[in-house]
Amino acid sequence: PAGPAHVTVDLDQAGDTISRHVYGHFAEHLGRCIYGGFFVGEDSEIPNTRGIRDDVVDALRALHIPNLRWPGGCFADEYHWKDGIGPREQRPRMVNSHWGDVVEDNSFGTHEFMDLVELLGTEAYVNGNVGSGTVQEMSEWIEYLTRADDSPMAALRRANGRDEPWRIPFFGIGNETWGCGGNMTAEAYVDVARQYSTFVRDHAGNKVTRIAAGSHDGNLHWTDVLMRTFGTQLDQGPDGNPGPFQAISLHYYTMTGPWEDKGSATEFSEDEWYTALSRASHIDELLARHSTVMDRYDPYRKVGLVLDEWGTWWNVEPGTNPGFLYQQNTLRDALVASIHFDAFHRHAGRLLMANIAQTVNVLQAMILTDPESGALVLTPTYHVFAMNAGHHDAAALPVHVALPEEAPTVDGCALPLVSASASTKDGAALVSLSNLHATEARTVVLDLRGAEVAGFSGTVLAAESTSAHNTPEQPDAVAPRELTAIRPHARGLEVDLPAASYATISLELG
Ligand code: AHR
Numbered sequence: 001p002a003g004p005a006h007v008t009v010d011l012d013q014a015g016d017t018i019s020r021h022v023y024g025h026f027a028e029h030l031g032r033c034i035y036g037g038f039f040v041g042e043d044s045e046i047p048n049t050r051g052i053r054d055d056v057v058d059a060l061r062a063l064h065i066p067n068l069r070w071p072g073g074c075f076a077d078e079y080h081w082k083d084g085i086g087p088r089e090q091r092p093r094m095v096n097s098h099w100g101d102v103v104e105d106n107s108f109g110t111h112e113f114m115d116l117v118e119l120l121g122t123e124a125y126v127n128g129n130v131g132s133g134t135v136q137e138m139s140e141w142i143e144y145l146t147r148a149d150d151s152p153m154a155a156l157r158r159a160n161g162r163d164e165p166w167r168i169p170f171f172g173i174g175n176e177t178w179g180c181g182g183n184m185t186a187e188a189y190v191d192v193a194r195q196y197s198t199f200v201r202d203h204a205g206n207k208v209t210r211i212a213a214g215s216h217d218g219n220l221h222w223t224d225v226l227m228r229t230f231g232t233q234l235d236q237g238p239d240g241n242p243g244p245f246q247a248i249s250l251h252y253y254t255m256t257g258p259w260e261d262k263g264s265a266t267e268f269s270e271d272e273w274y275t276a277l278s279r280a281s282h283i284d285e286l287l288a289r290h291s292t293v294m295d296r297y298d299p300y301r302k303v304g305l306v307l308d309e310w311g312t313w314w315n316v317e318p319g320t321n322p323g324f325l326y327q328q329n330t331l332r333d334a335l336v337a338s339i340h341f342d343a344f345h346r347h348a349g350r351l352l353m354a355n356i357a358q359t360v361n362v363l364q365a366m367i368l369t370d371p372e373s374g375a376l377v378l379t380p381t382y383h384v385f386a387m388n389a390g391h392h393d394a395a396a397l398p399v400h401v402a403l404p405e406e407a408p409t410v411d412g413c414a415l416p417l418v419s420a421s422a423s424t425k426d427g428a429a430l431v432s433l434s435n436l437h438a439t440e441a442r443t444v445v446l447d448l449r450g451a452e453v454a455g456f457s458g459t460v461l462a463a464e465s466t467s468a469h470n471t472p473e474q475p476d477a478v479a480p481r482e483l484t485a486i487r488p489h490a491r492g493l494e495v496d497l498p499a500a501s502y503a504t505i506s507l508e509l510g
């Protein structure tokens with residue numbers, strides 16, 4: 001077996017707060033995410049509240065999801081919100097040209113989304129249309145959503161049955177404007193972003209964080225151009241952001257193959273296991289590089305970085321619509337998630353939000369629903385979100401991982417086979433440990449410094465094989481269980497991790 005790992009945690013060195021919003025979600029009008037996933041309609045046999053599936057809501061409430069991004073994605077830049085309000089039978093139809101070329105009947109619109117947000121007890125991240133929408137349209141949407149008086153849009157909202165304004169803390173100024181959102185250059189988009197953001201007003205005490213459509217992967221030029229627009233406005237001291245937008249986004253997906261053949265979700269070799277985990281680990285470097293560019297213009301970190309699309313992107317399940325992006329979710333996806341979260345915790349100072357793509361039935365989902373029986377399955381990724389809930393709004397702790405072996409080179413990069421992070425909140429600490437070794441168990445010595453540990457407990461997510469996944473027939477093939485192999489050690493604790501596993505250790509601090 002692999003030799004013991006040494007993981008040092010400085011329990012008394014609380015650093016930046018890990019925003020709960022890095023555990024954010026994303027629901028696009030894509031395949032069966034909204035229709036058939038969240039929304040089944042009032043007439044469905046599946047128990048629902050005003051058409052929204054009760055079991056989906058219950059499962060997500062248990063995760064305390066902090067925000068939900070909607071309606072896209074690429075769909076956002078062809079979505080006209082006024083088509084999705086008023087009596088359903090009168091709503092115009094449109095073609096969802098990005099995702100399956102299907103007809104969208106607009107039966108799930110603004111009111112349905114905000115109903116979902118309220119049922120989930122979460123916060124709304126509405127993504128506006130820059131690619132094919134007007135400034136006026138965007139301006140009127142935020143007025144419709146958030147204005148309290150008798151303005152034209154507030155009156156229209158009331159006529160459609162909602163008296164009180166909603167709260168919209170996050171608003172996206174287009175999506176992937178370098179691609180599906182309009183194929184613009186960074187230089188062209190930055191002016192568009194300034195213009196559109198100007199008219200996304202703060203109404204009735206609602207304060208919007210405007211999120212400019214950002215870069216992807218290692219495209220630092222895009223981030224540089226967006227940040228350059230602030231000039232020297234941001235380096236005058238820690239208070240205020242006078243700029244046109246308050247955050248910029250970034251997208252990064254994990255796949256093992258090229259775009260044309262991204263790899264199977266469930267049938268993969270040991271090499272592909274490591275390639276996926278290596279590519280997931282790359283997020284740490286990407287966050288560091290984009291942050292470095294931002295630091296140059298914004299030393300006080302007034303502009304947030306928002307990774308509003310991340311996760312695995314595999315070939316669709318055989319026999320399903322290629323435009324619907326439906327994929328299974330294995331233990332490998334769970335480890336991809338845990339690696340991302342460790343990086344998010346390390347970059348807590350700059351990372352304002354992150355949104356996994358996507359919550360139900362699309363890409364790296366938390367929940368899969370069967371189109372025929374309606375059965376709901378929680379994925380391994382769901383369980384990582386659940387196990388990490390204690391990191392929400394906790395202070396990141398410094399963690400140092402030392403391994404006895406040299407990290408193997410995978411896909412051209414060194415991949416240390418243990419990933420870890422930790423945080424503290426309310427007299428407790430939570431340590432996350434991922435054993436990335438596909439076949440070997442690993443003992444971890446947790447060197448806990450700076451505070452007394454009065455109690456500990458552990459949870460582990462492991463399975464029979466790296467490709468294990470949950471189905472309606474076997475819903476708990478990958479499910480968390482108590483980690484009993486934790487022992488006091490002269491340095492703190494000693495923990496045995498199964499091969500290919502994720503564990504959290506909760507510490508009660510004395
Ligand atoms: O999440 C699926 C798609 O990936 C989104 O619509 C788009 O923004 C990205 O390319």
